[in-house]
Amino acid sequence: xxxxxxxxxxxxxxxxxxxxxxxxxxxxxxxxxxxxxxxxxxxxxxxxxxxxxxxxxxxxxxxxxxxxxxxxxxxxxxxxxxxxxxxxxxxxxxxxxxxxxxxxxxxxxxxxxxxxxxxxxxxxxxxxxxxxxxxxxxxxxxxxxxxxxxxxxxxxxxxxxxxxxxxxxxxxxxxxxxxxxxxxxxxxxxxxxxxxxxxxxxxxxxxxxxxxxxxxxxxxxxxxxxxxxxxxxxxxxxxxxxxxxxxxxxxxxxxxxxxxxxxxxxxxxxxxxxxxxxxxxxxxxxxxxxxxxxxxxxxxxxxxxxxxxxxxxxxxxxxxxxxxxxxxxxxxxxxxxxxxxxxxxxxxxxxxxxxxxxxxxxxxxxxxxxxxxxxxxxxxxxxxxxxxxxxxxxxxxxxxxxxxxxxxxxxxxxxxxxxxxxxxxxxxxxxxxxxxxxxxxxxxxxxxxxxxxxxxxxxxxxxxxxxxxxxxxxxxxxxxxxxxxxxxxxxxxxxxxxxxxxxxxxxxxxxxxxxxxxxxxxxxxxxxxxxxxxxxx
Amino acid sequence: xxxxxxxxxxxxxxxxxxxxxxxxxxxxxxxxxxxxxxxxxxxxxxxxxxxxxxxxxxxxxxxxxxxxxxxxxxxxxxxxxxxxxxxxxxxxxxxxxxxxxxxxxxxxxxxxxxxxxxxxxxxxxxxxxxxxxxxxxxxxxxxxxxxxxxxxxxxxxxxxxxxxxxxxxxx
Numbered sequence: 001x002x003x004x005x006x007x008x009x010x011x012x013x014x015x016x017x018x019x020x021x022x023x024x025x026x027x028x029x030x031x032x033x034x035x036x037x038x039x040x041x042x043x044x045x046x047x048x049x050x051x052x053x054x055x056x057x058x059x060x061x062x063x064x065x066x067x068x069x070x071x072x073x074x075x076x077x078x079x080x081x082x083x084x085x086x087x088x089x090x091x092x093x094x095x096x097x098x099x100x101x102x103x104x105x106x107x108x109x110x111x112x113x114x115x116x117x118x119x120x121x122x123x124x125x126x127x128x129x130x131x132x133x134x135x136x137x138x139x140x141x142x143x144x145x146x147x148x149x150x151x152x153x154x155x156x157x158x159x160x161x162x163x164x165x166x167x168x169x170x171x172x173x174x175x176x177x178x179x180x181x182x183x184x185x186x187x188x189x190x191x192x193x194x195x196x197x198x199x200x201x202x203x204x205x206x207x208x209x210x211x212x213x214x215x216x217x218x219x220x221x222x223x224x225x226x227x228x229x230x231x232x233x234x235x236x237x238x239x240x241x242x243x244x245x246x247x248x249x250x251x252x253x254x255x256x257x258x259x260x261x262x263x264x265x266x267x268x269x270x271x272x273x274x275x276x277x278x279x280x281x282x283x284x285x286x287x288x289x290x291x292x293x294x295x296x297x298x299x300x301x302x303x304x305x306x307x308x309x310x311x312x313x314x315x316x317x318x319x320x321x322x323x324x325x326x327x328x329x330x331x332x333x334x335x336x337x338x339x340x341x342x343x344x345x346x347x348x349x350x351x352x353x354x355x356x357x358x359x360x361x362x363x364x365x366x367x368x369x370x371x372x373x374x375x376x377x378x379x380x381x382x383x384x385x386x387x388x389x390x391x392x393x394x395x396x397x398x399x400x401x402x403x404x405x406x407x408x409x410x411x412x413x414x415x416x417x418x419x420x421x422x423x424x425x426x427x428x429x430x431x432x433x434x435x436x437x438x439x440x441x442x443x444x445x446x447x448x449x450x451x452x453x454x455x456x457x458x459x460x461x462x463x464x465x466x467x468x469x470x471x472x473x474x475x476x477x478x479x480x481x482x483x484x485x486x487x488x489x490x491x492x493x494x495x496x497x498x499x500x501x502x503x504x505x506x507x508x509x510x511x512x513x514x515x516x517x518x519x520x521x522x523x524x525x526x527x528x529x530x531x532x533x534x535x536x537x
Numbered sequence: 538x539x540x541x542x543x544x545x546x547x548x549x550x551x552x553x554x555x556x557x558x559x560x561x562x563x564x565x566x567x568x569x570x571x572x573x574x575x576x577x578x579x580x581x582x583x584x585x586x587x588x589x590x591x592x593x594x595x596x597x598x599x600x601x602x603x604x605x606x607x608x609x610x611x612x613x614x615x616x617x618x619x620x621x622x623x624x625x626x627x628x629x630x631x632x633x634x635x636x637x638x639x640x641x642x643x644x645x646x647x648x649x650x651x652x653x654x655x656x657x658x659x660x661x662x663x664x665x666x667x668x669x670x671x672x673x674x675x676x677x678x679x680x681x682x683x684x685x686x687x688x689x690x691x692x693x694x695x696x697x698x699x700x701x702x703x704x705x706x707x708x
Contacts, residue, residue, distance in 0.1 A: 042571070045571065045575070049575055049578055049579065052578075052579060053617070053618075055618065060618070060619070063618040063619065064617070064618040066618065067583070067617055067618035071583040071584055071618075072578060072583045073577055073578060073581040073582075073583060073584065074574045074575075074577040074578035074581070075578060075583075077574050077578075078574060078575070078578050223553055223556035223557050223560060224556060226556070226560055227556040227557075227559055227560055230559065230560045230563050230564060231559065231563065233563075233567070234563040234566070234567065237567050237570070241570060446584075
């Protein structure tokens with residue numbers, strides 16, 4: 001016995017844990033509990049890391065999350081792991097429950113293990129509900145508004161619940177603080193204790209045997225089953241890592257309680273509940289929001305007491321299999337219906353606020369320059385911000401900075417300014433070339449990515465803005481004339497429909513306006529209005 | 538699936554070795570894939586995307602030459618995810634229309650606010666009696682170095698101040 005073990009007993013404890021006897025039938029179907037426990041640890045770890053750079057108050061929460069995503073090194077990955085880890089947690093917990101259910105592993109004497117498991121499922125969902133609010137973007141805000149409205153509709157307790165959550169279906173600082181407290185202070189220790197209890201119960205009763213196990217020799221958990229658990233955990237982790245690196249985590253604009261056009265939607269795993277609500281109108285709504293989900297949870301709790309039959313081979317548990325198939329079909333159907341029937345918001349502007357949005361501050365002339373830069377495919381020879389060397393020089397480098405006049409001459413006759421260059425002349429008008437030069441003057445190594453992120457709708461609108469010479473009357477981002485009103489802050493003064501109608505017939509809406517009408521294609525109109533509404537106040 | 542019955546004990550030992558090797562290997566990979574990004578996240582300072590801008594201190598065209606004035610202005614300080622506008626002061630000395638110096642408002646000894654003493658024609662710190670000349674150099678007292686200076690820029694008679702840093706020592 002080693003020195004350490006003599007003093008702490010740790011090695012014996014680990015050995016006892018690993019050399020647990022398990023039934024001969026144990027195998028790959030029992031790996032999900034381990035994956036769920038592992039994912040909980042990943043969530044706790046990444047959550048703690050996020051807390052190092054997160055300010056838990058509305059407004060600041062959003063800004064600090066954007067700071068994590070755009071400025072903190074590795075912040076994008078840590079947030080990705082936490083976000084996708086939450087979704088995977090739900091998937092894995094449900095798979096774990098399904099396996100236990102199909103194999104009848106909840107039966108006597110393992111009822112308590114099942115009950116603790118159901119509570120853990122509810123806790124997992126509570127994380128999802130409370131964590132959804134924490135980014136404080138439009139998506140979180142409106143999703144939580146719906147959730148708190150549902151809570152306020154609960155019979156008898158409703159008004160009390162809604163006061164507890166910060167007021168009549170409203171979401172503000174109180175709601176935020178409570179959700180945050182739940183999410184990071186109350187739920188994690190509760191989960192840890194219940195997971196410990198859950199594992200203790202599994203150990204106490206042993207892993208559930210299948211019919212036939214009683215005559216076969218038991219085996220040890222380590223190393224064969226531990227190997228299977230490890231491989232399964234590793235696969236889950238690789239999926240999580242790939243999602244965190246490759247898939248975009250949504251971050252919309254800052255929560256806007258006055259945004260009447262926003263269509264709230266919960267996270268994907270709650271969509272079936274969201275859809276169930278639509279079937280019940282008026283006073284019956286309570287059925288969909290509280291009664292049915294409540295009954296479902298009660299049924300889950302009661303399963304071990306409703307089904308008291310002998311353990312059977314899984315292939316013969318036709319009723320259980322039928323129940324699972326029905327549940328899967330029901331869930332899928334409701335989720336698909338929710339996705340299909342939710343109208344696509346007419347104003348969906350695809351801006352990734354998880355990435356830097358420096359382009360929002362560019363003048364329309366500079367932003368149009370981005371358009372010419374793309375149209376003329378300048379990036380094939382001058383990669384910008386990617387760090388890769390190209391045929392031509394890196395245009396974001398300060399070392400080669402030249403005046404706008406020099407650049408325009410160079411664009412027209414490259415050879416005249418740089419003898420021996422292989423650059424072709426750019427066939428654009430003087431206005432267009434000066435726009436390109438203006439954009440290049442704004443480019444630095446720091447903002448190269450951010451400016452390259454400019455979405456097409458904004459670039460197209462800026463090109464249009466330049467063609468139609470809007471700047472001759474209006475100011476945008478501090479550039480332009482002041483004959484007409486400034487276009488920044490338009491989003492606060494007018495609606496999108498108003499602006500669109502105003503383009504077509506200005507005098508119908510503002511009789512004294514000297515603005516000429518503009519005939520845009522519907523695509524152009526969408527881009528233009530979306531762009532104007534994106535401008536900072 | 539019965540395997541070819543070789544020496545049963547030997548094959549079960551090698552299989553065990555395989556299991557244990559995979560277990561250690563995969564857990565090491567997971568630990569590395571979590572701890573390396575975590576270390577990067579916690580230990581590498583964030584890249585500063587927003588930099589301090591120039592703040593307008595005020596009109597200096599009417600200032601008397603070699604008569605220090607304390608100017609109060611607001612500047613934006615970038616602090617993580619927050620940009621806060623804060624009130625700052627600077628002692629401005631105009632030597633000529635193109636040569637204007639802006640000193641940071643704190644004594645370089647222990648950070649007390651000093652002031653210009655008209656009678657002595659010196660900057661005087663009330664805490665430990667450090668004295669600085671109009672050029673910011675230490676004349677007497679415990680101050681270890683000349684007064685700190687803001688970067689300056691003059692546009693159309695208006696003074697703009699940049700970052701505050703120690704004065705470059707004259708060689």
